[in-house]
Amino acid sequence: MGVVGIGLVTAVLAPFHDSVSRAAPALLLVLPVLGAAVVGGRTVAVVTAVLATAAYNLAFIPPVGSLKVDVPEDAVALGVFLAVAALAGTLVAREIERRRQAEQQRAEITRMHAEFQRVVAQREQLAAEAHRAEVLEQVDRQRAALLRSVSHDLRTPLATIRAVASDLRSAAADERREDLLDLVDDEATRLDRIVANVLSLSRIESGALSPSLQATDIGELVAHSVDRLDRLFANRAVHVDVPEHLPLVRADYSQIDQVVTNLLENAVRHTPPGTTVDVVVRSTGETVVVTVADDGPGLDPGLRDSVFEAFRSGDRATSGIGLAICSAIVDAHGGTIGAGDSPAGGACFTFTLPVAH
Amino acid sequence: MTPQPAAPASPSPSLSPTDVAILLIEDDPGLVRALESGLAARGYGVRVATTGRAGLDAAAEDRPDVVLLDLGLPDIDGIDVCRHLRRWLPSPVIVLTADGAEDRKILALDEGADDYVTKPFSMPELLARVRVAVRHRRALSAVVDADLLLVGDLRIDVAAHEAWLGGREIHLPRKEFALLALLARNAGRVLTHATLLRQVWPERQGDDDTQVLRTHVTVLRRKLGLGPLRPRIVSEPGVGYRLVVDD
Numbered sequence: 001m002g003v004v005g006i007g008l009v010t011a012v013l014a015p016f017h018d019s020v021s022r023a024a025p026a027l028l029l030v031l032p033v034l035g036a037a038v039v040g041g042r043t044v045a046v047v048t049a050v051l052a053t054a055a056y057n058l059a060f061i062p063p064v065g066s067l068k069v070d071v072p073e074d075a076v077a078l079g080v081f082l083a084v085a086a087l088a089g090t091l092v093a094r095e096i097e098r099r100r101q102a103e104q105q106r107a108e109i110t111r112m113h114a115e116f117q118r119v120v121a122q123r124e125q126l127a128a129e130a131h132r133a134e135v136l137e138q139v140d141r142q143r144a145a146l147l148r149s150v151s152h153d154l155r156t157p158l159a160t161i162r163a164v165a166s167d168l169r170s171a172a173a174d175e176r177r178e179d180l181l182d183l184v185d186d187e188a189t190r191l192d193r194i195v196a197n198v199l200s201l202s203r204i205e206s207g208a209l210s211p212s213l214q215a216t217d218i219g220e221l222v223a224h225s226v227d228r229l230d231r232l233f234a235n236r237a238v239h240v241d242v243p244e245h246l247p248l249v250r251a252d253y254s255q256i257d258q259v260v261t262n263l264l265e266n267a268v269r270h271t272p273p274g275t276t277v278d279v280v281v282r283s284t285g286e287t288v289v290v291t292v293a294d295d296g297p298g299l300d301p302g303l304r305d306s307v308f309e310a311f312r313s314g315d316r317a318t319s320g321i322g323l324a325i326c327s328a329i330v331d332a333h334g335g336t337i338g339a340g341d342s343p344a345g346g347a348c349f350t351f352t353l354p355v356a357h
Numbered sequence: 358m359t360p361q362p363a364a365p366a367s368p369s370p371s372l373s374p375t376d377v378a379i380l381l382i383e384d385d386p387g388l389v390r391a392l393e394s395g396l397a398a399r400g401y402g403v404r405v406a407t408t409g410r411a412g413l414d415a416a417a418e419d420r421p422d423v424v425l426l427d428l429g430l431p432d433i434d435g436i437d438v439c440r441h442l443r444r445w446l447p448s449p450v451i452v453l454t455a456d457g458a459e460d461r462k463i464l465a466l467d468e469g470a471d472d473y474v475t476k477p478f479s480m481p482e483l484l485a486r487v488r489v490a491v492r493h494r495r496a497l498s499a500v501v502d503a504d505l506l507l508v509g510d511l512r513i514d515v516a517a518h519e520a521w522l523g524g525r526e527i528h529l530p531r532k533e534f535a536l537l538a539l540l541a542r543n544a545g546r547v548l549t550h551a552t553l554l555r556q557v558w559p560e561r562q563g564d565d566d567t568q569v570l571r572t573h574v575t576v577l578r579r580k581l582g583l584g585p586l587r588p589r590i591v592s593e594p595g596v597g598y599r600l601v602v603d604d
Contacts, residue, residue, distance in 0.1 A: 152429070155455055159476040160387035163395065166479030172398040179394065187387050272407070 005032025006048070006055045014059040025060050026081050033085045037092040045089025053082040146201075149321060153194050157187035186231055193265065196258060197325050204328040211252030211332050215356040218288050219246045219281055221253065225260040226279060232265065235273035241280045249288045249353040255329045256353070262322035263292040263349050271296030271346065278342075287335070287352040295344035307339050326351070374400035377491055380421035381405045382412030382438065383453065384431050392425070395480050401487070409433030416446055423490045424450045425483075426470070428461055436464050443469030449490035449546070453478075459595055463549050466597065471546045473596075489601065493545030506541040509586040509602035513538050522587070527580050532557060536573050540590060540600035549597040574598060 006029060013025045029052040037045035057067055061074045069075045164180045164187075167173050173180060203209045219242035226233075226240050260279075267277045271294050280291045299307065308327035323339075326349075330337040335353045342348035379396055383389050384407045396403045404419055406412035409430040416424060424442060428435030439450055449471040454462045462473050471493065472486050506513040510523040515538055520527050529537065535557045540548065550567045558569065574590055581587060588602045 152455060155476060156385050157387060159478070160385070160391045162477035163388065163391045163480050163483070166481055167391070167395045170480070172395070176394055176398060180391075183387065183390055183394075190387070 003032075003048070003051060005035055006052050008032075010055045010059045014064075022060055022077070026056060026077075029056055029081075030085050030088060033089040034092050037089040038096055040093075041097065042090050042093040045093045046086050049082060049085035049089050052085055053078060056081055146321070150194070150198055153321070154191065157190045157194070160184075160187045161191075182231070193261065197262070197321055200255075200258065200325045200329070201321055204325065209255075209328060209332050211255050211329070213250040213252060213333070215248040216251040216253055216256065217246070218249050218251065218256070218290065218353065219243075221251075221257055222260055222279055222281055222290065225257055225264065229261065229264055229268075232268050233277070236268060236271070237276045238264075239276065239278050241278065243282065246281060246288065247283055248356045250356040251333060251353055252329075256333070259326045259329050259351065260290070260292075262326050263351075266322055266349070267292055267294045267296070267347070275346070276344075283355070284352075285355070287354055289350060289352050291348060291350045293342035293344070293348040294346040295342065296346040298341055298345055299339060299347045304339055308337065323349075375402070377423060377487075378402040378404070378419060378421045379423045379425060379487065380412065380415055380419060381425045382407075382409065382415075382430065382435075383425070383427040384408065384429075385427075388427075391480075392483070395483075396487075399484065407431075409435065409438040412438055413441055416442055420446070420448070422448050423487055424448060425453060425487075426450055426465075427453045428465060429455065436461065436468055439465050439470050440468045449493055451486050451490055463551070463596055466547050466549045467552060472599075473547065489545050492602075506538065508541045508544045508600060509588045510584075511537075511541060511581070511588045513541050522581065523584075529577075529580070533573055533577055533580075536570075537577055537600075540598065541588070544588070544600045544602070547593050547597050547599045553597065570598075 009025065009028045009032065013020060013028065033045055033048045033052050036048035040048075054067065057069065057078055058065065061078060062070050069078065161184055164184050168177065168180055200209070222242060223240055226238055264277070264279070267275075271277075275294050275296045277292065277294045280293070282289045282291075308323050327337050330351045330353070333353055335351055337349070337351040340348050340350070379401050381389065381392055381396070381403055383392065383405070386407075389405050389407065393403050393405055404415055404421065406415045409432050412424075412426070412430075413433075415421075424446070426435055426438060426442075430438065435452065439452065442450055450469065451472045451474060452462065452465045452470045453476060454465070454473055455476050462475075465473065471490060474483055474486055504514060504516040506515065512521040513519070514521075518534060520529055520534065520537060536553065539553065539556050550570060553570055554561065554567070557573075561569070574592075578590055581589070583589075586602060588600050591599050591601050593599065
């Protein structure tokens with residue numbers, strides 16, 4: 001391009017080399033050098049400058065048409081022209097180069113920034129996936145613990161029923177027949193309670209617990225539950241204290257019956273024979289408070305906070321799904337439930353239900 | 358734990374249930390009622406403990422003839438109770454385990470339990486195990502000394518490396534002899550695969566391949582044959598073997 005420019009300038013101005021001053025072609029011949037610098041860079045600019053000098057000499061410095069120089073001033077002028085053209089070309093080329101590098105750097109930075117954002121997003125996604133996996137694993141562990149706990153709970157009464165049923169066949173059972181049949185009956189009822197708890201648990205998990213609330217006489221409910229569990233209290237004393245004129249509560253009868261049953265059974269399971277269990281019902285005006293207290297060994301302080309959580313893992317002997325169900329049912333009724341120490345030093349479970357207006 | 362050498366137990370040639378004191382360590386009230394009533398009805402003396410701690414105390418006080426031990430106790434792990442009992446009580450310990458707890462069963466046997474029953478079990482099953490355990494006590498007392506073992510019509514002279522079946526000598530290579538002597542020394546007890554391998558093949562340490570054990574048991578069974586008073590090697594699938602004599 002530089003060469004074409006030089007040719008053009010030379011061709012256009014050469015016929016007028018006598019009439020134009022020497023400065024005009026010199027200035028115009030610098031332009032192709034600058035152009036070559038922009039396009040081709042430094043080396044091309046210098047080569048173009050040399051060619052432009054040759055063309056200037058050839059077309060405009062006497063003797064025209066030859067590379068000879070007559071006068072020393074012309075030699076100096078040619079030298080200055082070459083120097084200026086080469087310098088200008090070099091400077092322009094360098095500037096252009098610098099700009100290109102800056103642009104490359106900017107592009108590089110933009111690319112790296114995008115890459116960085118992609119990596120950050122990827123890491124966030126991985127972290128979220130890891131978290132999800134962790135949650136799933138925890139759910140899995142809880143499920144396994146639940147299964148273990150439920151099958152342990154189901155198997156215990158089954159072991160008794162199997163031992164008794166096989167014993168009933170022998171002559172050695174003749175005199176104890178009534179007693180053994182009572183035992184089978186008790187254990188079958190216990191199995192039924194466990195199955196009821198498992199069903200409730202699955203309802204709680206699927207969010208289908210929704211109690212059908214009706215005005216309920218909780219005093220009557222408590223008395224009835226205690227009556228029904230009569231044989232469970234064979235070696236224990238149970239006292240029920242319900243005041244007269246107790247306000248009705250808004251409750252699902254069968255669900256609250258399950259709560260009372262679970263609390264009573266819990267008291268029996270975790271206390272030695274001879275223990276006294278007190279069931280007290282009181283009204284505070286806005287709520288009715290039901291307390292089940294015993295004078296047994298009391299709650300392990302370490303378990304007090306987690307006693308309502310289903311299937312604490314690592315828990316060997318007890319399953320505690322009954323208490324977890326109590327908590328979920330009372331919550332669904334808009335009440336509260338808690339565990340603590342009884343005045344007699346045993347365990348004490350208290351739940352409240354809102355009064356029906 | 359390593360199977361004990363024949364401990365000199367008090368000779369009690371004709372143990373009827375009334376002479377046998379059973380300690381039942383179990384926390385479930387229903388099962389306690391069922392077992393206590395069933396065992397007492399057959400004349401056994403039964404004492405109940407509902408925690409591991411109470412069980413250890415009762416064992417120290419009463420020195421029961423047989424211990425029935427639930428592995429899932431509320432206070433102490435049943436395996437630990439078993440280990441404690443083994444330190445000073447020579448009486449057989451039968452563990453009551455839940456189905457599916459194979460590892461715990463084997464652990465209990467390795468900690469010195471003599472036998473196990475898996476819940477849910479039938480009363481006749483439990484009574485049979487108790488009878489075996491009582492006979493096992495008697496079998497121990499029938500061992501003349503550490504070198505002479507008598508199980509049914511099998512007589513083993515350990516020092517002389519001789520085994521006799523009803524007066525006829527049987528020839529056993531070294532490993533077969535060691536295996537039979539170990540089973541005879543612990544007649545009635547379940548010995549786990551690991552215990553048998555460790556005792557008979559100490560040079561194969563760490564190798565828990567039971568194939569060699571199975572092969573030797575098969576050969577021994579053929580050599581023992583069948584007959585009244587003839588001891589049998591009974592498999593406890595997935596657990597181990599025991600030597601028993603039928604009544």
